[in-house]
Amino acid sequence: MSDAILRLTSISKYFGTVRAVDDVSLEVKPGEFFALLGPSGCGKTSLMRLIAGFEQADQGQVIIDGQDVSHLPAYRRQVNMMFQSYALFPHMSVERNIAFGLVQDGVSKAEIANRVSDILDLVQLSGLGHRKPQQLSGGQKQRVALARALVKRPRLLLLDEPLAALDRKLREETQFELMRIQRELGTSFMLVTHDQDEAMGMAQRMAVMRAGRIEQIGSPREIYDQPANDFVASFIGKVNFFEAQVSALAVGQTSLRLSNGAEITLASSAYALGQRLRLALRPEDVRVRTTRGAAEFGSGPSGFAALVQDSVFLGERQVLRLQLADGALIEAVHISTQGVAYERGMQVEVTLPPDRVRVLPA
Amino acid sequence: MSANRMSSTPQEQAQAPKRRLWAIYAPMLWMLIFFALPFLLVVKISLSQTVLARPPYVPVFDLPLEWSDFLDRLGLFSFEAYQGLFNDPLYLDAYLSSVRVAGLSTLVCMLIAYPFALSLTRVHPNWRPFFFGLAIAPFCTSFLIRVYAWIAILKDEGFLNHLLLWLGVIEAPLQIFATDSAVLIGIVYSYLPFMILPIYVAIERQDQSLLEAAADLGASPWSAFWRVTFPLSLPGVIAGALLVFIPAIGEFVIPDLLGGSQTLMIGHTIWVDFFDNRDWPSAAAAAVLLLALLLVPIWAYERLQSTIASEGL
Amino acid sequence: MSAPARLSSRFAHRYAHRLVLLAGFGFLYVPIILLIIFSFNESRLVTVWAGFSTRWYGALFKNEQMLSSVWNSLVLALASASLATILGTLAAYGLARTPRFKGRMIFAAMIYAPLVMPEVISGLALLLLFVALDLDRGLPTMIMAHASIGMCFVTVVVQPRFMAMDRSLIEAAMDLGATPLSTFFSITLPLAFPAIQSGFLLAMMLSLDDLVIASFTSGPGSTTLPMRIYSQVRLGVTPEVNAISALLIGVIAFALLAGALLRRRTHAHAH
Numbered sequence: 006m007s008d009a010i011l012r013l014t015s016i017s018k019y020f021g022t023v024r025a026v027d028d029v030s031l032e033v034k035p036g037e038f039f040a041l042l043g044p045s046g047c048g049k050t051s052l053m054r055l056i057a058g059f060e061q062a063d064q065g066q067v068i069i070d071g072q073d074v075s076h077l078p079a080y081r082r083q084v085n086m087m088f089q090s091y092a093l094f095p096h097m098s099v100e101r102n103i104a105f106g107l108v109q110d111g112v113s114k115a116e117i118a119n120r121v122s123d124i125l126d127l128v129q130l131s132g133l134g135h136r137k138p139q140q141l142s143g144g145q146k147q148r149v150a151l152a153r154a155l156v157k158r159p160r161l162l163l164l165d166e167p168l169a170a171l172d173r174k175l176r177e178e179t180q181f182e183l184m185r186i187q188r189e190l191g192t193s194f195m196l197v198t199h200d201q202d203e204a205m206g207m208a209q210r211m212a213v214m215r216a217g218r219i220e221q222i223g224s225p226r227e228i229y230d231q232p233a234n235d236f237v238a239s240f241i242g243k244v245n246f247f248e249a250q251v252s253a254l255a256v257g258q259t260s261l262r263l264s265n266g267a268e269i270t271l272a273s274s275a276y277a278l279g280q281r282l283r284l285a286l287r288p289e290d291v292r293v294r295t296t297r298g299a300a301e302f303g304s305g306p307s308g309f310a311a312l313v314q315d316s317v318f319l320g321e322r323q324v325l326r327l328q329l330a331d332g333a334l335i336e337a338v339h340i341s342t343q344g345v346a347y348e349r350g351m352q353v354e355v356t357l358p359p360d361r362v363r364v365l366p367a
Numbered sequence: 368m369s370a371n372r373m374s375s376t377p378q379e380q381a382q383a384p385k386r387r388l389w390a391i392y393a394p395m396l397w398m399l400i401f402f403a404l405p406f407l408l409v410v411k412i413s414l415s416q417t418v419l420a421r422p423p424y425v426p427v428f429d430l431p432l433e434w435s436d437f438l439d440r441l442g443l444f445s446f447e448a449y450q451g452l453f454n455d456p457l458y459l460d461a462y463l464s465s466v467r468v469a470g471l472s473t474l475v476c477m478l479i480a481y482p483f484a485l486s487l488t489r490v491h492p493n494w495r496p497f498f499f500g501l502a503i504a505p506f507c508t509s510f511l512i513r514v515y516a517w518i519a520i521l522k523d524e525g526f527l528n529h530l531l532l533w534l535g536v537i538e539a540p541l542q543i544f545a546t547d548s549a550v551l552i553g554i555v556y557s558y559l560p561f562m563i564l565p566i567y568v569a570i571e572r573q574d575q576s577l578l579e580a581a582a583d584l585g586a587s588p589w590s591a592f593w594r595v596t597f598p599l600s601l602p603g604v605i606a607g608a609l610l611v612f613i614p615a616i617g618e619f620v621i622p623d624l625l626g627g628s629q630t631l632m633i634g635h636t637i638w639v640d641f642f643d644n645r646d647w648p649s650a651a652a653a654a655v656l657l658l659a660l661l662l663v664p665i666w667a668y669e670r671l672q673s674t675i676a677s678e679g680l
Numbered sequence: 681m682s683a684p685a686r687l688s689s690r691f692a693h694r695y696a697h698r699l700v701l702l703a704g705f706g707f708l709y710v711p712i713i714l715l716i717i718f719s720f721n722e723s724r725l726v727t728v729w730a731g732f733s734t735r736w737y738g739a740l741f742k743n744e745q746m747l748s749s750v751w752n753s754l755v756l757a758l759a760s761a762s763l764a765t766i767l768g769t770l771a772a773y774g775l776a777r778t779p780r781f782k783g784r785m786i787f788a789a790m791i792y793a794p795l796v797m798p799e800v801i802s803g804l805a806l807l808l809l810f811v812a813l814d815l816d817r818g819l820p821t822m823i824m825a826h827a828s829i830g831m832c833f834v835t836v837v838v839q840p841r842f843m844a845m846d847r848s849l850i851e852a853a854m855d856l857g858a859t860p861l862s863t864f865f866s867i868t869l870p871l872a873f874p875a876i877q878s879g880f881l882l883a884m885m886l887s888l889d890d891l892v893i894a895s896f897t898s899g900p901g902s903t904t905l906p907m908r909i910y911s912q913v914r915l916g917v918t919p920e921v922n923a924i925s926a927l928l929i930g931v932i933a934f935a936l937l938a939g940a941l942l943r944r945r946t947h948a949h950a951h
Binding site for chain 3 (some may be wrong): 378388390391393394395397398399400401402403404405406408409421469479481483485486487489490498500501503505506507508509510511512513515516517519520522524525526527556559586609610613614616617618619620624634636637642643649650654657658661665668669672
């Protein structure tokens with residue numbers, strides 16, 4: 006795959022004895038919107054700084070557009086970055102901020118003027134070119150920072166937590182705006198964030214990082230539906246875990262007994278009798294319905310009983326916290342339009358759809 | 368992920384940015400030549416013998432220094448100047464009286480500056496910068512002129528005596544000019560801004576909600592001041608005290624213009640030794656001892672500054 | 681405490697603060713005001729009013745020695761403050777950007793010590809240096825001396841500015857293709873400029889004000905204004921000294937006022 010815009014091969018970076026980035030390899034394709042997702046301290050910022058050239062890797066290579074730039078300083082790399090703090094130069098007007106990179110490249114004055122006005126149009130800031138950064142709102146500053154990085158037509162744009170400083174309403178709007186601009190320009194974007202909604206909402210592909218390592222790379226749907234491990238499963242969205250043991254085998258089928266006594270049957274025969282497994286199920290996949298009459302805890306092939314401990318009404322959906330017979334708590338999401346409103350103290354019946362259950366290494 | 372400041376990141380040190388080093392070594396070289404070297408010379412001259420000549424000392428070693436010469440000249444080393452310092456009660460008296468006058472001035476400065484700085488912080492925020500500027504502005508005018516202004520006030524037939532006589536407070540003019548009191552007044556007046564500034568800053572940056580919290584918890588304004596405002600302003604008070612005490616001890620202009628023949632201040636003594644008596648070794652030895660005397664407060668001041676800086680206050 | 685009592689105590693507080701301010705500003709300004717008033721005194725005495733006159737100002741402008749000392753002071757202040765600003769800014773940058781290097785402790789100590797060093801010691805030490813180097817004393821040696829002290833003040837004023845500078849601004853410049861040198865001149869230096877300006881003014885003020893170090897390092901023909909005033913004061917208190925003092929105070933008051941107005945204007949402009 007030589008057509009990758011960015012290729013990292015076994016990159017490692019140590020700070021003293023700490024491995025901030027540990028043997029990371031990945032590729033970003035032309036025109037792709039890629040996200041680097043992980044909790045704070047996972048090494049995603051260090052990795053981004055390695056790509057930008059603010060730091061040099063201890064091992065491995067950074068290849069941009071087929072050229073090994075591992076030992077080039079930041080100012081010689083065709084990568085630009087939008088800083089989390091925006092890092093707008095306070096002593097320069099919006100126009101001069103945006104023109105800064107072009108001036109460094111020795112672009113002619115006329116062309117600078119053209120490109121600056123084009124990019125101001127693109128980010129819808131025409132007419133604000135003479136303002137100083139201090140005179141702009143948060144959202145406007147963000148767009149200046151974006152314009153300043155994009156005006157150089159980089160091969161790859163790095164976005165460091167681009168939405169973190171914006172309030173919630175603006176965040177959603179900006180998200181669509183970023184996607185529009187990315188589509189229009191066809192530039193590869195690499196988004197670095199700790200917010201899974203941001204990553205999943207914008208990226209075509211994403212990498213989930215933990216402790217300097219990449220845990221999984223894939224499309225948001227792949228990662229959501231088939232998380233590689235416990236960490237990915239619980240970091241991307243919410244998840245319920247169940248301990249289970251294989252209780253019976255049949256042709257193309259495996260019966261499992263859960264720790265709460267319930268039984269489910271998976272359409273797979275890849276397991277051995279007595280094997281212990283860990284099951285993951287998203288809250289929205291937990292099926293809940295009211296039990297009529299039967300008030301005692303119990304289990305059957307059709308499902309098992311649970312008690313509503315808490316219910317949180319969120320408008321279009323209702324989040325339920327359910328207590329199972331063995332005391333375990335699970336979460337379920339119920340779509341509000343489906344009639345029933347659940348309340349604390351209600352008895353319900355829970356079923357786990359076998360096709361939504363994901364088996365993780367125990 | 369944290370806010371990146373200019374100072375650190377470990378890998379930066381490892382890379383040893385050579386281009387940046389000249390920004391350090393050029394001024395450092397300058398300071399070595401114009402600050403460190405002169406002090407070595409002071410020590411050197413203090414160890415030489417007094418001679419009535421120009422320069423008025425027998426050099427122990429000169430700059431193009433050769434090893435054999437050095438050994439020959441070692442014999443010329445003399446602690447004569449230091450012995451003179453310890454045998455002559457004049458110097459001891461000058462040291463003690465410098466410490467006394469400077470200490471007393473610092474105390475008076477503190478007593479005037481604290482309430483003043485506190486009152487400044489209680490001015491309406493819109494007017495505060497103006498009043499603060501007004502308090503610091505006299506510091507911008509010439510030191511010499513400010514000291515000079517007091518001569519006309521303190522003289523026997525000066526404004527103060529005129530006023531007091533007119534008010535009937537005194538019968539005969541007070542002798543203030545050419546006494547230690549005049550020196551003390553001069554020092555307090557000249558160094559007051561050094562005391563006001565750190566105290567004002569220490570009080571002004573305190574969170575106003577601290578006092579509200581104290582009031583909410585039942586503290587009267589009086590007890591809130593002593594238990595919240597004052598303890599929190601102590602670093603400022605100490606900084607101010609050192610900023611007044613250290614230069615006051617070596618002060619020359621004030622004792623020279625306001626003091627009398629009885630006034631002994633070590634800075635003045637050094638000047639007189641140097642310019643009038645042309646006794647360079649004694650002046651140098653006195654300077655070395657003065658420096659030794661100041662090492663502790665200077666060290667304390669630098670420690671205080673670095674803790675304030677590191678706590679980001 | 682009842683409501684009226686609390687109210688009256690608040691009033692008492694406010695008046696106490698006003699009284700303290702009044703007394704404090706009185707102490708600070710009365711000597712200066714008296715000095716200015718008596719510069720217009722008709723008689724030779726500076727404590728007994730004998731009528732308004734500007735004769736002492738006239739005498740001042742005929743005093744060649746005084747005028748030449750003003751010129752010397754200005755040359756000395758401008759030259760030494762310029763040198764101090766260059767050296768001090770470099771030192772501040774080095775200290776702020778390089779957390780560890782050989783001799784950092786010594787360097788920092790050398791920067792901070794002159795701030796509190798008694799002038800008599802600094803002056804004596806510098807004089808001994810010039811004697812040892814066999815340099816003729818005069819304006820050049822005074823410039824070197826004042827630059828050495830001034831650069832320490834510049835460093836102390838400028839260094840926090842470099843320290844507090846957001847590192848991401850520097851990185852943003854590099855990211856946009858600016859070399860380290862170009863980053864320094866287009867971003868770092870302009871952002872530190874207000875502090876550098878203050879440092880320069882401070883160094884200039886210190887130089888204009890200095891008597892002791894100048895006296896130690898001066899030679900024939902390089903008498904500065906403070907040295908001239910000092911020698912006149914030693915001869916006796918005269919309205920002529922009051923007049924030159926009043927003029928100086930006027931110049932400084934004007935400069936401070938202009939500076940404050942300018943700052944307010946740029947401040948208002950920025951918002």
